[in-house]
Amino acid sequence: GAVVSQHPSWVICKSGTSVKIECRSLDFQATTMFWYRQFPKQSLMLMATSNEGSKATYEQGVEKDKFLINHASLTLSTLTVTSAHPEDSSFYICSAPRGRWQPQHFGDGTRLSIL
């Protein structure tokens, strides 16, 4: 069964709305989680590394004020897309390694559509 759970699976909302996506590790603790986004027919692009109890590390070109990441517990990281616009429509995916340097478990992704 799934070891990393993402919620919601899909969301449609109006432009200007903020949207929160949750990523949970179900049977292990994750001090680090990763957030990706994927546009149609493209590969995954790493957005940021979520660190439990400290600030997230963003990849170059990713707006930290636009994509707020909170990792308040060892089993939950959240990504909030603030003031979302149609160009933010994408497939957002999180991952977490079961332990340091272990293979990563991925969530099933959240499809975000901004009208």
Add this chain to the structure above:
Amino acid sequence: DAKTTQPNSMESNEEEPVHLPCNHSTISGTDYIHWYRQLPSQGPEYVIHGLTSNVNNRMASLAIAEDRKSSTLILHRATLRDAAVYYCIPQGGSEKLVFGKGTKLTVNP
């Protein structure tokens, strides 16, 4: 990050073996070679990883060239459920995974 080169697409028939190649000529000596796959509309799934020796698990085998500049993922008997995009990812020094374009595998019945 080490650059990887994979075929854009490959095709196989059901029940036949599939060899998916990956070139990673700039890999560093301590980078592991990871393979993940992504089925349509899902998050990626771990397949296998290795450092120098060939590796086997219930899903696949990984053959790593002696100079480590290339590797091959082997699916021994492809099934329709193996149709996916396969990504070869060198990883070392950081837990981040940097995805390339991958190989889209089509499995014909």
